[in-house]
Structure formats: C-alpha cells, structure tokens
Amino acid sequence: MFSKDIYIQRRDTLKRLVGEGVIILMGNNESPCNYPNNGYYPFRQDSSFLYYFGQQRDGLVGVIDVDNNRETLIGNDIDIEDIVWYGSVDSVADMASQVGVANSAPMSALKDICDQARAQGRTVHFLPPYRHDTMIQLMDLLGIHPSKQREAASHALRMAVITMRSAKTPLEIEELERAAAIGYRMHTTAMQIVKPGVTEKFVGGQVDGIAHSYGTQTSFPTIFSQHGEIMHGNPSMAVLEAGRLALCDCGAETMEHYCSDNTRTMPVSGKFTQRQLDIYNIVVECHDHALQISRPGVKYMDVHMSVCRLMTERLKELGLMRGDVDEAVAAGAHAMFLPHGLGHMMGMDVHDMEGLDQIYVGFDEETRPRLDQFGTNCLRMGRRLEEGFVVTDEPGIYFIPALIDDWRASGHCAEFLNFDLLETYKDFGGIRIEDDILITADGCRFLGKDRIPYHAADVEAYMAQYR
Ligand code: GLY
Ligand code: MN
Numbered sequence: 126m127f128s129k130d131i132y133i134q135r136r137d138t139l140k141r142l143v144g145e146g147v148i149i150l151m152g153n154n155e156s157p158c159n160y161p162n163n164g165y166y167p168f169r170q171d172s173s174f175l176y177y178f179g180q181q182r183d184g185l186v187g188v189i190d191v192d193n194n195r196e197t198l199i200g201n202d203i204d205i206e207d208i209v210w211y212g213s214v215d216s217v218a219d220m221a222s223q224v225g226v227a228n229s230a231p232m233s234a235l236k237d238i239c240d241q242a243r244a245q246g247r248t249v250h251f252l253p254p255y256r257h258d259t260m261i262q263l264m265d266l267l268g269i270h271p272s273k274q275r276e277a278a279s280h281a282l283r284m285a286v287i288t289m290r291s292a293k294t295p296l297e298i299e300e301l302e303r304a305a306a307i308g309y310r311m312h313t314t315a316m317q318i319v320k321p322g323v324t325e326k327f328v329g330g331q332v333d334g335i336a337h338s339y340g341t342q343t344s345f346p347t348i349f350s351q352h353g354e355i356m357h358g359n360p361s362m363a364v365l366e367a368g369r370l371a372l373c374d375c376g377a378e379t380m381e382h383y384c385s386d387n388t389r390t391m392p393v394s395g396k397f398t399q400r401q402l403d404i405y406n407i408v409v410e411c412h413d414h415a416l417q418i419s420r421p422g423v424k425y426m427d428v429h430m431s432v433c434r435l436m437t438e439r440l441k442e443l444g445l446m447r448g449d450v451d452e453a454v455a456a457g458a459h460a461m462f463l464p465h466g467l468g469h470m471m472g473m474d475v476h477d478m479e480g481l482d483q484i485y486v487g488f489d490e491e492t493r494p495r496l497d498q499f500g501t502n503c504l505r506m507g508r509r510l511e512e513g514f515v516v517t518d519e520p521g522i523y524f525i526p527a528l529i530d531d532w533r534a535s536g537h538c539a540e541f542l543n544f545d546l547l548e549t550y551k552d553f554g555g556i557r558i559e560d561d562i563l564i565t566a567d568g569c570r571f572l573g574k575d576r577i578p579y580h581a582a583d584v585e586a587y588m589a590q591y592r
C-alpha cells in the first residue's frame with residue numbers, strides 16, 4: 126500500500142473531476158472453485174478500487190459522496206470462525222483509516238446509501254462491471270439488470286478514472302520497474318531451460334513460479350507455445366523440438382499489482398535457422414522502429430501504421446508480399462502476418478483499464494472511431510501519447526495456416542500476397558517481440574533496467590551459456 130496521502134489526493138481529484146453524486150467503487154469478491162470454501166482461484170482486487178482505496182481484502186466497497194464530501198469504506202468485519210481458519214485481519218474501520226477514509230460501515234449500509242441518494246434524485250456513479258457476482262450486487266443495489274449495467278455505468282466516472290490512471294506517476298513507475306525486474310527473471314529463465322525434450326508446460330510452470338515467488342502472480346495467463354501463430358496459446362504437454370521456435374509471452378504483478386508484459390521468441394535448439402532469422406530480424410526492426418518514433422504528441426495509431434508499412438516493405442523483399450506498400454497497408458494485407466495492434470496501455474492491469482472500454486482508454490475524439498478493419502480493429506491504443514503513459518510495443522509476424530487458406534479461397538488481398546510462397550511457411554509458427562515503453566518528456570524508453578535479450582545474436586549468445 127502507498128502512503129495514505131496518495132489515496133486522499135486521488136479521491137480528492139476524483140471528486141473534482143466527477144463533480145456531483147455518489148460514487149461507488151466495487152471491490153472484488155472471492156471466486157471459489159467447486160465448493161464455497163475452496164479459494165482455488167487467486168483473489169485479485171479490482172484495480173480502480175485499489176487505486177482509490179488501496180486495500181487488498183475481498184468484500185469491500187468504497188463510497189465517495191461527492192456532494193457531502195463524505196467517504197466511507199463498506200465491508201463486514203470477519204468473525205471468530207474466520208479468524209480460526211484464516212487468522213486475524215484488520216477491522217474495516219482500521220482499513221479505512223489506513224487510507225485516510227473517515228467512515229466505515231457494514232455491507233448492509235450500502236443499500237441505504239444508494240436508496241437515499243436515488244430518492245434525492247442524485248446520481249449513483251459506478252464503473253462498468255466485469256464479474257457476475259458484482260453484477261448481482263449492483264442489481265440488488267440499483268435494480269439494473271446485469272445485461273444493462275455496462276451501458277448504464279457512469280460515463281463521467283469512467284472518464285475521470287481513465288484521465289487519472291493513464292499517466293503514471295514516479296511512484297507508479299517505480300512499481301512498474303519492479304514488475305519489469307521480475308519479468309526479466311521470468312524470460313531469462315525460459316531462455317535458460319528451453320531445450321529439445323522439455324515440455325511447454327514445464328517451461329510455463331517454471332516461469333509462473335518466478336512471478337509467484339517475487340510478486341503476487343502473473344499479470345495474465347502465461348503464453349508459451351511452439352505454435353506462436355496462436356495468439357493466446359497456452360502451454361501444453363507438447364515436447365519442444367529442435368528446429369522449432371518457442372514463443373514466450375508473460376509478465377508479473379508486483380505486490381501493489383503493477384504489471385509487466387514481455388514477449389520473446391527463441392529457437393528451441395539455441396540457434397535460429399536462416400529462414401527463421403529472415404522473419405525474426407523484421408520483427409526486431411519493427412520493434413526498434415516503434416521505440417524510435419514514440420514520443421509525446423505522436424498518435425500511437427500512426428506508430429502502429431508506420432510499423433505496418435515497414436513490415437510490408439520487408440516482407441516484399443522476401444517475396445511474401447507485393448505491390449504498392451501504402452496500398453497494401455490501406456487494404457489491410459499486412460494483417461495476414463500481423464492480425465493484432467502494436468500495443469496497449471499497461472499499468473495496474475496488463476491491458477490497462479480495458480474493463481472501462483478500450484474505445485475510451487486508447488482512443489479519443491480525435492482518433493475515434495477506430496478503423497474497423499481486420500487486424501487494426503484489435504489495436505487497443507491509438508491516441509496521442511503523453512508523458513507518463515506506458516504502452517506495449519509488440520509487433521509480430523505469424524503464419525496462420527487457417528488464415529492463409531481462408532484468404533486464398535476468398536481472394537482477399539490477393540494482389541498483395543504471394544500465396545504460393547505463403548504455403549511453404551505453414552509450418553513456421555509465429556514470432557512476437559514485446560517490451561513496455563514509458564513515454565518521457567521528450568521521447569520514450571523501455572521499462573526495465575536489464576534488457577531481456579532480443580537481438581538474434583544476443584538471444585543465441587544468452588542461450589549458449591546454458592547448454
Ligand atoms: N499477453 C497479451 C498481450 O501481450 O497483450
Ligand atoms: Mn504480452
């Protein structure tokens with residue numbers, strides 16, 4: 126937890142930005158597995174609740190009555206049976222005072238607070254919910270059916286939270302650096318143990334253990350697969366084979382729940398083949414290019430497009446694409462290889478604030494609507510960069526057999542693609558390289574003191590030390 130002044134200041138700013146009404150910030154509840162007492166799914170506090178109320182316990186709700194400048198932490202104190210099984214925890218009143226909140230109340234008080242505010246014709250602001258238990262709570266409190274809650278959520282509150290959480294403060298950047306240091310250990314461990322004969326699950330499990338050992342947990346389910354062309358490929362019991370590539374996309378959360386998110390793609394044998402290098406070096410060049418051109422005032426949509434053009438130019442040189450580069454990119458032909466966006470905001474959520482709706486987090490009046498074209502329609506960040514923003518830079522080139530077949534059959538972008546050559550790449554897999562960029566006053570830099578090797582020679586030299 127940060128010092129109480131941080132939370133007091135954040136809530137003061139939130140009150141000023143929202144202006145009126147009662148704000149309720151729902152903390153998360155436990156999520157049991159198979160039976161109520163099996164806390165198998167790890168508890169993760171809601172990030173916006175954490176940002177304003179700092180407490181990591183389940184079953185809490187933060188209430189900010191803007192009109193009366195009254196703040197209350199709502200939650201039930203645990204009873205003697207809970208103490209027997211789980212140990213003592215601070216009372217809700219103590220937890221309130223630790224984050225500078227003057228009042229506390231049991232959960233039963235929340236309905237009265239909401240009823241009274243609504244009877245007075247005041248707005249009850251809540252954020253778009255993403256968990257079904259929270260939706261049931263909101264239905265009981267406000268009488269809004271879960272299917273209508275995301276659209277009924279407060280736009281003023283959403284935009285205030287996005288405004289505040291987008292630019293990271295020096296304190297938050299320290300946390301993100303801590304997460305990057307754990308991420309460095311995760312990825313270099315993968316490079317150490319990747320070898321023919323080892324299962325994907327073994328590597329994934331070792332990497333996850335590091336996140337659990339040095340932070341709270343991974344920042345998202347680890348992607349580790351020889352099928353790098355599957356965007357979210359979970360580690361399987363498949364055995365790593367010499368000659369193939371393994372893609373590792375993983376990150377950690379610090380104890381304060383700030384994230385890292387990096388991807389490396391490595392040769393299982395420790396050495397890239399020439400065919401792999403030809404593609405790998407294009408991804409490296411795109412990755413470095415994004416770092417070179419990202420700075421305050423530049424639209425991340427333009428960085429994404431610039432990377433797409435560079436990738437298309439290089440794929441043309443390999444004979445995989447053809448025709449005019451600008452026309453190919455305008456038609457979306459590059460999405461055969463890069464069917465996702467260049468990056469997303471990152472902070473307390475690995476896809477920061479995605480629950481508040483990406484079209485408001487990553488886009489604004491100037492950059493909406495987002496281009497509705499396959500590939501770019503997955504871009505999560507398009508607006509102008511500002512100092513303190515943290516975004517991922519994650520270009521990739523994938524050979525997706527089903528997509529090759531689909532586009533070939535329909536003739537989609539056929540004038541820009543060499544389908545005969547693509548056919549010979551169906552066994553290639555996919556490559557992604559990802560790092561997290563902090564936008565500084567006059568440019569940007571990668572987060573993380575130690576760079577996880579990514580230039581091909583550095584990856585090979587690092588892996589060679591462990592075989
Ligand atoms: N791991 C998901 C992502 O990189 O966005
Ligand atoms: Mn990632």
Ligand code: MN
Pocket residue numbers: 386469517519559
């Ligand atoms: Mn990412």
